[in-house]
Amino acid sequence: MKPIQNIPRDISWLSFNERVLQEASDPTVPLAERIKFLAIHSSNLEEFFRVRVAALKRMVLLKGKKANFYxxxxxxxxxxxxxxxxxxxxxxxxxxxxxxxxxxxxxxxYLKDALSLSARQKTFVRNYFDQEVASSVIPLLIEDLPALPYLRDKSLYLGVVMHKKLDPMDHKLALIEIPSDIHGRFLRLPSKASETHIILLEDVIRFNLPFIFSFFDYDQFEAYIFNVTKDAEFDIDNDLSSTLVQKIKKGLKNRRKGKAVRFGYDKQMHSGLLQFLIKNLHLSQKDNIIPGEKIHNFRDFTELPGLLPFKSTRNQPPFTHPDVFGKRRVTDVVLKKDILLSLPYHSYVTVIDLLREAAMDPDVETIELTAYRLASNSKIINALINAVRNGKQVTVMIELRARFNEQANLEWKERLEEEGVKTLxxxxDKKxxxxxxxxKKRVHNKLIxxxxxxxxxxxxxxxKIYGDxxxxxxNQAIMSDISKIFRYLASAELKDESILLKCKHLIIAPTNMREHFITCIDQEIxxxxxxxxxxxxxxxNSLSDDVLIQKLYEAAYAGVPVRMIVRSICxxxxxxKKFKKNMFAISIVDEYLEHARVFIFHHGGKHATYISSADWMVRNLQHRLEVAVKIQNPTLKKRLRDILEIQLSDNVKARILDSSLENKYIHSSEKxxxxxSQMEIYHYLKEQADKALVRPVEPDDQSRTIES
Structure with a gap:
């Protein structure tokens, strides 16, 4: 079978962001949630330009040269x-x-601007600016500077044009960074009891421009919003004298110097100011210069629903998994049977409790754990620190190169080391x-x-919002393989990959994951x-690895039904035409972010079932350490199949993924x-939980066995 041309991953990603926009436009979605979807779309697009568009621009420049990316x-x-x-x-x-x-x-x-304030609101805004904002505002007269000052790519700016009413040709250009990271983007204004009036921080500053620039003899002010998105990638150089920590710190500093890859501006902007900015940002017509409306940086609009009188009522509260409900210790249950948590439907407290118990258990000797993106006030980290204080040996593999979490993870590394945690x-070259x-704990002089x-x-x-x-x-065989992975991570500088090859029960990238799933597909063929x-x-989440995609084409061509649920890139x-009747793909964008990876192969009716941290992308399969685990317990395997079948039957939030990229909804017929699916999965799991709580729970010995 000849190779078939795929959809470019970046074009497919934009189609995904279109699905987010569809949620924002859906009148059946609560208004507060629609605002959040606009914020998500904006935030997604910002990251897309910082990473993918920046990478494509570098590919153009490096064409024919050696590069460290695909x-x-x-x-x-x-x-x-x-x-x-x-x-x-x-x-x-x-x-x-x-x-x-x-x-x-x-x-x-009502969203008010600087020109629509009542007399009472004008006084309020003036006082608020004087008391709270003025000290954070640093106006710059940019025409008088030798070069445009450094512009942060997560910030919003006001470009100001000042002139005199009697002499319009006498004008100056100025720049003000909106300090929304300090004061927030929104301010609630005094209003009638029945009304809610909100003003954006940039309009607070707009209103106060005559006071900010009172030193100058100008009486006319125009102010326009703009923002700059910069290349956020940084290369880890090959300087052997530098540690990875030093290289990350250097990279974070260099990120400040990233080239502008997108310039978004108010389409009403004064032409002189616009041309000045484009010239001094070294942009050309080939760059992404995007005119927009008055408001930019909608990612901040996740804050707005908190100020609104109407709230979303869609969230269903998570519930405790029935296997641990009412039990004194999660650990006791896990030592007897496997538990499959389905987030965000099941409560995450179970995971935290497992680590808290380990921290206090006098029989626990060691805890080893990987960390990629941690919460800002991480209860996971608190449990690990308590474990160290209780005399446990704790090792944390913290990935310093988790994109946009580099600084936070550097800080976590320092905190953990201060507390006596061993950090890897x-x-x-791999994340x-x-x-x-x-x-690991000692029970009757045996380490389990x-x-x-x-x-x-x-x-x-x-x-609370990701489906995982x-x-x-x-299972001692699985735990033995995880221990081998930590031994590999703690090995000498060059890392001995032969340790990973000794893992018999976990599927690991980059050593054998792609090859393993090719074998699984071949068996179905x-x-x-x-x-x-x-x-x-x-x-x-994403499907872009050409080798596996071509193998899926081959499977569909041979008559294998291939069904896929892909949130983002497909x-x-x-x-x-040669196999479309055997290949079906949907994407679900709804209240929760679909984040789980599950792979199920019919396998002669045995339903070989895996969960994994890895998407089928080149970066996951070749440039990251990833793990997939085969689920052994028949009950858990069936639960995963049931959940995926519910998602495949979604006819409310599912869109068809095809080469047209039209994102057509699958709608139910009258009959x-x-x-x-997200509501149905909640009810499915809740019903299972309710049934389990009214009957005795039998120990599940099948979770102890390993299939060959």
Missing amino acids: FEQQPEAILERIQTIVLRQQSEFNSIWQGIVDQMSAQQV IGIP VHAKLCVI SYGFIATGNLNEKTA FYLLTS EAAKAGKKSGITLKL SANTHF QKEVR
Whole structure:
């Protein structure tokens, strides 16, 4: 079978962000949630430009030269498509936002600007600026400076044009950074009891421009919002005299100097100011210069719903997993049977309790754990510090190169080391993305292990909104493999990969994960060709690895039903005429972020089932340490199949993924029941929990066995 051309990953990603925009435009979504989806779309796009567009621009510059990243075909053409799509989405975004503003007004919620304040509000804004904001505002007269000052890529700026009413030609240009990181982006204004009036911080500053620039003899002020997005990638150089920590710190400083990759501005901006900024930012017409409305940096709008009188009522409270409900210790249950937590439906407290118990258990000797993105006030870290204080040996592999978490993870490293935790900081040229924990305790003079493998970060904040799975287990074969991984991470500088090859029960990238799943797909192809039942069901965040995609094409062409649930990037051309009847892909964007990775192969009716931290992308399979674990317990395997079947039957929030990138919804017919999968999964798990709590729980010895 000849190779089939895939959808470029970056174009597919923009299609995903379009699905986020669809949620913001959906009138059935609560208004507060629609605002959040606009904020998510904006934040996603900012990161996309900082990382992917920046990478594509460097590919163009480095064409024909050696580079340390995977080259896309025709990066120039992809950049042109990106610009076209982004401008179209920007127009849709503006239209959606205006509709939301109108709906807020209908509910007596008003966003005020500097020109629409009442006399009482003017006094309030003037006093607020004097007492709270003035000391944080540093105006710069940019025409008088030898070069444009450093502009931060997460900041919002006001470009100010000052002139005199009687002499318009006498003007000056100034720049003010909006200090929203200090004061927040929104201020609630005094108003009638039945109304809510809110002003943005930039409008507070706009109103006060005559006072800010009172030293000058100008009486006319124009002010326009703009922001700059910069290349956020930094290279880890090969200087052997520097430690990884030093290189990360250097990289963070160099990130400040990143080239501008996007310039967003108020389309009404004064032409002289606009040309001045474009010239001094060294931008050209080939760069992403994007005109917009008055408001920018919508990622801050996650704060706005907190000020609104109407709230979202969609969240269902998480509930305790039935296996640990009412039990004194999570540890006692895990030592007897495997537990599969399904977040955010099950409570994350179970994971925290497992570590808290280990910290206090006098029989526990060691705790080893990987950390990628931690919560800002991490209860996980608190439990580990308490463990050290109680005499345990604690090792944490903290990935310093987790993008945009580098600074936070450096700070966590220092804190952990101060408390006596042994910290590991990764592998040369590879990120540690696996989510692992192994706890060892001595019972009757025998050392036994227990812990967990997860699909998502050890982060109690995101655990409330990310859909993930945690396998809590004391399966000694699995724990033995996790221990080997930690021995590898703690090995000498060059790392001895032969240690990983000794792992028999975990599937590990980069050593054998891609090859293992190719073998699994080949088995399904052989079954289909022999006229036997076959099938592949995948749940992923992203699918862009060409080797595995081509193998999935081969499977579908051979008659294997390939069904996929892909949240974000899906580069597979699922509607290719030779096999489209056997390949089906959907994406679900709803209240919770679908983050889990699950791979199910029919395997002659045995349903080989895996959960993993890894997407099927080149970066996960070749440039990260990732782990997949085969689920052994028949009950847990069925639960995972049931959950994926519910998602595949979604006809409310599921969109079809195909080469048209139209994101068409799958709608129920008149005779069909509406299935909104996230709600159905909640009810499915809750019903299981309720049933389990009214019958005796039997120990599950099957979780102790390992399939060959």
